Amino acid sequence: MNESIPPKEERMAALSGLGTSRKRVEDARFTQGKGNYVDDMKMPGMLFGDFVRSPYAHARIKSINTEAALSLPGVHAVLTAADLEPLGLHWMPTLAGDKQMVLADGKVLFQGQEVAYVVADDRYVADDGIQAVMVEYEELPVLVDPFKAELNDAPVLREDIADQSEGAHGPRRHPNHIFTWESGDRAATESVLSEAEVMAEEMVYYHRTHPCPLETCGCVASMDKVNGKLTVWGTFQAPHAVRTVASLISGIAEHNIRIVSPDIGGGFGNKVGVYPGYICAIVASIVTGVPVKWVEDRMDNLMATAFARDYWMQGKISATKEGKITGLWCHTTADHGAFDACADPTKFPAGFMNICTGSYDIPTAYLAVDGIYTNKAPGGVAYRCSFRVTEAAYFIERMIEVLAIKLGMDAADLRAKNFIRKDQFPYQSALGWEYDSGDYHTSWNKALAAVDYQGLRAEQAERLAAFGRGETRKLIGIGLSHFTEIVGAGPVKNCDILGLGMFDSCEIRIHPTGSAIARLGTISQGQGHATTFAQILASEIGIPAEDITLEEGDTDTAPYGLGTYGSRSTPVAGAATAMAGRKIRAKAQMIAAYLLEVHDNDVEWDVDRFSVKGAPERFKTMKEIAFASYNQAIPGVEPGLEAVSYYDPPNMTYPFGAYVCVMEIDVDTGTTEIRQFYALDDCGTRINPMIIEGQVHGGLTEALAIALGQEIAYDDQGNVTTGTLMDFFMPTAWETPNYQTDFTETPSPHHPIGAKGVGESPNVGGVPAFSNAVHDAFKSFGLTQSHMPHDHWRIWKIANSLGLHD
Amino acid sequence: MGKTHLKMTVNGKDVELMAEPRQLLIHVLREELNLTGAHVGCESSHCGACTVDMNGMSVKSCTVFAAQAQHAEITTIEGLGSPDGLHALQEMFKEHHGLQCGYCTPGMITRAHRLLQENSNPSEEEVRFGISGNLCRCTGYQNIVKAILAAAAKMNEMKESA
CATH class of the missing domain: 3.10.20.30 (Beta-grasp domain)
Structure with missing residues (x-):
């Protein structure tokens, strides 16, 4: 044997490929303050644009006077809807098939709505200009309660479409009604429910909240009138889609638009949509001939761009006396705000809410969702979840608890009794999805054993007894959750956004000396793509991850893709990366065979090289092959070593997990302490365990925030009462616990490397675990359902209403 | 003006x-x-x-x-630090995956640096309290805390050997 070949394990380790906790390549610049976020950009002559925003939730605009503002030194322009109208840009299409005002056209429909755009020397002067714009409003009756939207005396919000009985998603029955979306068999479900031995019914509200990434939304638009090219740098989770949309609505040819996402300071769904700020910056740059920056402040961000959730889910669940679930029914009232700007695939106006049968084998189910207009901000984005999946998971995981109470069964046993069994995969759900793979009993048993579930229940019972004796004022809540996600949108046959199929892409070039660059259609916002996608590739093409540069986010160089949200990067772009790598390898095999003077089929892949079958000492490494591809004339083989793959996934992926939260609750103060949180995630093949763990920690903390306090709240006049970080709950290191993470590994059968995606699982599974813990603590006092967020005040009220302060 | x-x-x-x-x-x-x-x-x-x-x-x-x-x-x-020689905090944030999107990181590290000047050997609880004025949306803080404790240990080691 040739002793110069290092052992296989050593060569694999040198690649830092799949399964390695590779340190992140992004960190050197981020830790030194050398990231390049959009607000870091400075260009010669650059101006700053900012909005005059509506103080009212519903009002007619009688006049806008911009004279005083325009007379201020340093104010260059003030745009209103009247200025945008000749360009056809005073309204813009939304991702949900509706349209949205870019600048208020005759009326305002939510507090914080964009009314006029002031362009000035810098952000200070822009603010002076904003103060000087005089807007005269006539207040109109405000609609904040979606259940009052269709009453006779309800104000009509959208006068522009009031007489349209057909919307983008079918018939509308009222001017404030957007759509009805149905899934499943209504008649069969209602018949199962009416004959059920046991039926539980509950209204489950998942409140309005906001992704609130630490960096707000913003952009710099630069129209170069010399070469006719528009460049926009911005906080875009889907840069390619933004380019296409920008071209369609502006009329600028798509090849003359370049969209660049620089480093993004967190997205969580906030940066998927197209906002008036982007459009106005573009127009302002065209008008002024210089680059224009727009960066929203935190209040703008919380009030105007991209709320999440706000689903009122009326549920019914039926079972046999023994606890076998027979049917599930859900009617959701979805508060979409003033414009339907939900970020969902076109054919799914309520996203994938119909994954609401969860981890359970429920034979019959029905779901209907009614979208409603109110005087609130538009949005409806997937805040760290796939489209409406967190709502679905919260719904079913609450309904299971409610049913367990009705049955007098332990909720852990009820889950185990109804899980889809391992041998049922691929599993057809009653609401139309094909779950790819799962092993729920294994994950569940592992989780319950890890936390000593029986021991916890015994301790809880002892605590209750002590509470009854007046020895303590603290209760223990044990929050369970077994969630199933649906991510990786998605197959082009049923998933598109504005007609753009939701495939994704990867393009690889191998350099002569054996290093490489790969470009993807996605864009990292902290997920560490530059680290992990290089790992996928390292394992596929035998080039060390550290020798592979990853680039995303520049539409002039990256291949077309639909971007990063909904945990789609690994399932879709990750698959494209593996497939492009395999194309590289296929060509490398021909080159190696030629160099080794054997037939193509007589060489075999060996970690980082091709060797002659049966003669491993005769080989060509990828490095050698790369160089040969540039300097050898090989008959029938083009020079160079490049590949591109556009991957259309055959199915979604279905990550799952089992979470347990142990919470101490003080009934007198309503304060909570997370004593233990165990999170088992199964995201299929694990690419980088360190990054997976980091994603889980972060997602759980966002779940904690949502469940225990974070909300976008309105008063009855439509004023946002949680518009700053003083009121909008963001957990600090002080109230965030240490989490215990664990895993099982059930690969996706249809993904090239078996990976499923993980970024959003902890948010999807975490919210029910935290919320169920609160409910569980008060269960023995008669609590069945109490709406989130469970802040101290609301928990105190639960205790008070149950007579625990008497 | x-x-x-x-x-x-x-x-x-x-x-x-x-x-x-x-x-x-x-x-x-x-x-x-x-x-x-x-x-x-x-x-x-x-x-x-x-x-x-x-x-x-x-x-x-x-x-x-x-x-x-x-x-x-x-x-x-x-x-703090330089491209040729990262500060112990910068190094430990990378080592322990104490950052994701990087947006809070400069403020977080600058705060941690001052915290370690005030208390060179903090407990986990003291670190958590000491950085509670700095929000992070990505990491859930667990690895940030780990990184700061590791940096404290490293800095103390460097001080002793100096």
Whole structure:
């Protein structure tokens, strides 16, 4: 044997490929303050644009006077809807098939709505200009309660479409009604429910909240009138889609638009949509001939761009006396705000809410969702979840608890009794999805054993007894959750956004000396793509991850893709990366065979090289092959070593997990302490365990925030009462616990490397675990359902209403 | 608006500039001095992305007027470590995956740096309390805390061997 070949394990380790906790390549610049976020950009002559925003939730605009503002030194322009109208840009299409005002056209429909755009020397002067714009409003009756939207005396919000009985998603029955979306068999479900031995019914509200990434939304638009090219740098989770949309609505040819996402300071769904700020910056740059920056402040961000959730889910669940679930029914009232700007695939106006049968084998189910207009901000984005999946998971995981109470069964046993069994995969759900793979009993048993579930229940019972004796004022809540996600949108046959199929892409070039660059259609916002996608590739093409540069986010160089949200990067772009790598390898095999003077089929892949079958000492490494591809004339083989793959996934992926939260609750103060949180995630093949763990920690903390306090709240006049970080709950290191993470590994059968995606699982599974813990603590006092967020005040009220302060 | 002549020491260098009375320190650092490491996250002192060190104390530079920094000694993330030699905190944040999107990181590290000057051997609880003015949306803090404790140990080790 040739002793110069290092052992296989050593060569694999040198690649830092799949399964390695590779340190992140992004960190050197981020830790030194050398990231390049959009607000870091400075260009010669650059101006700053900012909005005059509506103080009212519903009002007619009688006049806008911009004279005083325009007379201020340093104010260059003030745009209103009247200025945008000749360009056809005073309204813009939304991702949900509706349209949205870019600048208020005759009326305002939510507090914080964009009314006029002031362009000035810098952000200070822009603010002076904003103060000087005089807007005269006539207040109109405000609609904040979606259940009052269709009453006779309800104000009509959208006068522009009031007489349209057909919307983008079918018939509308009222001017404030957007759509009805149905899934499943209504008649069969209602018949199962009416004959059920046991039926539980509950209204489950998942409140309005906001992704609130630490960096707000913003952009710099630069129209170069010399070469006719528009460049926009911005906080875009889907840069390619933004380019296409920008071209369609502006009329600028798509090849003359370049969209660049620089480093993004967190997205969580906030940066998927197209906002008036982007459009106005573009127009302002065209008008002024210089680059224009727009960066929203935190209040703008919380009030105007991209709320999440706000689903009122009326549920019914039926079972046999023994606890076998027979049917599930859900009617959701979805508060979409003033414009339907939900970020969902076109054919799914309520996203994938119909994954609401969860981890359970429920034979019959029905779901209907009614979208409603109110005087609130538009949005409806997937805040760290796939489209409406967190709502679905919260719904079913609450309904299971409610049913367990009705049955007098332990909720852990009820889950185990109804899980889809391992041998049922691929599993057809009653609401139309094909779950790819799962092993729920294994994950569940592992989780319950890890936390000593029986021991916890015994301790809880002892605590209750002590509470009854007046020895303590603290209760223990044990929050369970077994969630199933649906991510990786998605197959082009049923998933598109504005007609753009939701495939994704990867393009690889191998350099002569054996290093490489790969470009993807996605864009990292902290997920560490530059680290992990290089790992996928390292394992596929035998080039060390550290020798592979990853680039995303520049539409002039990256291949077309639909971007990063909904945990789609690994399932879709990750698959494209593996497939492009395999194309590289296929060509490398021909080159190696030629160099080794054997037939193509007589060489075999060996970690980082091709060797002659049966003669491993005769080989060509990828490095050698790369160089040969540039300097050898090989008959029938083009020079160079490049590949591109556009991957259309055959199915979604279905990550799952089992979470347990142990919470101490003080009934007198309503304060909570997370004593233990165990999170088992199964995201299929694990690419980088360190990054997976980091994603889980972060997602759980966002779940904690949502469940225990974070909300976008309105008063009855439509004023946002949680518009700053003083009121909008963001957990600090002080109230965030240490989490215990664990895993099982059930690969996706249809993904090239078996990976499923993980970024959003902890948010999807975490919210029910935290919320169920609160409910569980008060269960023995008669609590069945109490709406989130469970802040101290609301928990105190639960205790008070149950007579625990008497 | 009239401008004031300001002098301060930033990352060991004397700087002079003209600033309006209303101009915030964060904007002067980022826009006049091109030190874009510290970020703006909330403009209301809640998130700490703009944390810098001023006269030996952590301050949130989004709610400090530049004029208040007259003659002050300021350290920003750019003043810690260098591309050739990362500061122990920078190294440990990378080692323990204490950052994801990187937006809070400069403020977080600058705050942690001051915390370790105040208390060179903090407990986990002291670290958690000490950084509770700095928000992170990505990491859930667990690895940040781990990184700061590891950096403290490393810095103490370096001190002892010196």
